[in-house]
Each structure stands twice: as C-alpha cells, then as structure tokens.
Amino acid sequence: MIKLxxxxxxxxxxxxxxxxxxxxxxxxxxxxxQYLEASASAEIALARTAAPTSISGDASxxxxxxxxxxxxxxxxxxxxxxxxxxxxGPGGFDxxxxxxxxxxxxxxxxxxxxxxxxxxxxxxxxxxxAGASKAEMKDLTRAALASHQIATPEPGALAxxxxxxxxxxxxxxxxxxxxxxxxxxxxxxxxxxxLHGSPIIAEQADPEPITTFDVFVPSWSDGTPVxxxxx
Numbered sequence: 001m002i003k004l005x006x007x008x009x010x011x012x013x014x015x016x017x018x019x020x021x022x023x024x025x026x027x028x029x030x031x032x033x034q035y036l037e038a039s040a041s042a043e044i045a046l047a048r049t050a051a052p053t054s055i056s057g058d059a060s061x062x063x064x065x066x067x068x069x070x071x072x073x074x075x076x077x078x079x080x081x082x083x084x085x086x087x088x089g090p091g092g093f094d095x096x097x098x099x100x101x102x103x104x105x106x107x108x109x110x111x112x113x114x115x116x117x118x119x120x121x122x123x124x125x126x127x128x129x130a131g132a133s134k135a136e137m138k139d140l141t142r143a144a145l146a147s148h149q150i151a152t153p154e155p156g157a158l159a160x161x162x163x164x165x166x167x168x169x170x171x172x173x174x175x176x177x178x179x180x181x182x183x184x185x186x187x188x189x190x191x192x193x194x195l196h197g198s199p200i201i202a203e204q205a206d207p208e209p210i211t212t213f214d215v216f217v218p219s220w221s222d223g224t225p226v227x228x229x230x231x
Contacts (some may be wrong), residue, residue: 034101050106051160078111097169
C-alpha cells in the first residue's frame with residue numbers, strides 16, 4: 001500500500017487518491033477565489049507552521065494571489081515558507097484530487113530547496129492560474145525539462161512539512177509530519193525506503209527525474225508528539 005499510495009498516504013489523502021477507479025471531485029480547476037486564503041495574514045501564519053519557529057520565524061513567507069506567489073514577509077535565514085495548493089501533489093498530474101480547492105499544505109524549503117525545487121512549483125502555479133489544463137501543464141513541464149529550465153535538485157535540498165494545521169484534499173487535517181529530501185532520480189531501495197518498518201517513503205516524480213524521500217518525524221512543528229490513529 002505504501003508503494004501504491006506514496007505521499008498520498010503520507011499527507012492524508014487516503015482512499016480516493018489510491019483507488020484505481022477514483023473519480024475526481026474536481027475534474028477541472030475551480031474558480032481561483034476558492035484556492036485563496038481569506039487574508040494574507042492568515043496565510044502567513046499558516047505557512048510558518050510548516051517548520052519549528054527556530055526555522056520559520058526567520059524565514060521569508062510567500063502568499064498566493066490571483067497571479068502567483070508574492071513575498072509577504074522577507075526573512076534572513078534563506079528559508080522560504082509557503083502553503084502548497086493541490087497542483088503541487090500529492091499524486092502528481094494523475095491525482096484525482098489535483099484541482100481540489102481544499103488542499104493546504106504548509107511547507108518550508110531550505111536555501112538549496114529554494115534554489116532548485118521551488119522554481120518549478122512557481123511555474124506550475126503560474127500555468128494553473130492562467131487556465132492551463134493538466135495535459136497542457138504536463139507538456140509544458142516536458143518542454144521545460146528539454147530546455148533545461150528545471151534544475152536538478154541541489155545537494156542538501158529539503159523541505160519541512162510539520163504543520164498540524166495543514167488540510168488534505170478531503171478537507172481533513174493531515175496526520176503525518178515529515179521532512180522531504182530531494183535528489184536526482186535514484187533507487188529508493190538503496191536508501192532503505194518503502195521497506196517494512198522504514199520511516200522513509202520514496203516518491204518518483206513524473207515527468208521530472210526527481211526522487212523525493214519523505215521521512216516521518218515523531219512531532220509536529222510546535223513540539224506536540226504525533227498520535228497515530230487507526231485508519
């Protein structure tokens with residue numbers, strides 16, 4: 001199940017994201033307003049929950065507007081916190097929840113992640129807000145790869161997703177805080193990923209040649225320990 005569901009399992013989009021016959025609740029993009037937060041201050045506060053305050057407190061924070069992300073607060077440690085929308089994941093372009101307006105995933109990138117991972121998400125966001133379809137966005141991604149506009153992850157590129165306040169595509173709170181480590185495509189088994197008892201899940205991006213290792217951690221960004229509930 002871990003290999004099939006991957007990050008969809010990790011951040012709580014369980015069931016519909018893994019079912020072979022899943023029908024998308026949102027087959028096309030909803031009105032842009034549904035993806036926006038009520039206020040910039042609310043989005044700033046949510047973004048900072050992605051990582052402990054020792055990191056997020058000095059990070060830059062971005063908020064989503066109708067034309068893309070804008071810097072709402074300038075930081076000083078090189079980290080960047082923001083709130084992912086549904087087109088960032090969890091299941092890639094084939095995810096039935098790709099257009100869910102409920103999805104809110106606070107994430108905080110370290111400097112290497114800011115330089116080499118975040119730009120492609122900005123592009124995908126720009127395409128989504130411009131009205132591109134999933135098929136068109138996938139073609140644009142392939143074109144960007146062919147022209148070397150998408151960078152290989154820089155050594156040490158990672159992101160924190162430790163927020164208790166994140167919301168999955170079904171509108172439920174996420175249940176698994178984790179750190180994401182980005183590498184050029186590699187075999188997850190060489191890293192002990194996806195094995196019984198391992199806290200690591202390997203995600204293979206498509207069409208990007210990127211492997212993301214999702215490493216479970218035992219507490220949320222506010223220090224509260226994780227309570228694992230049956231599902």
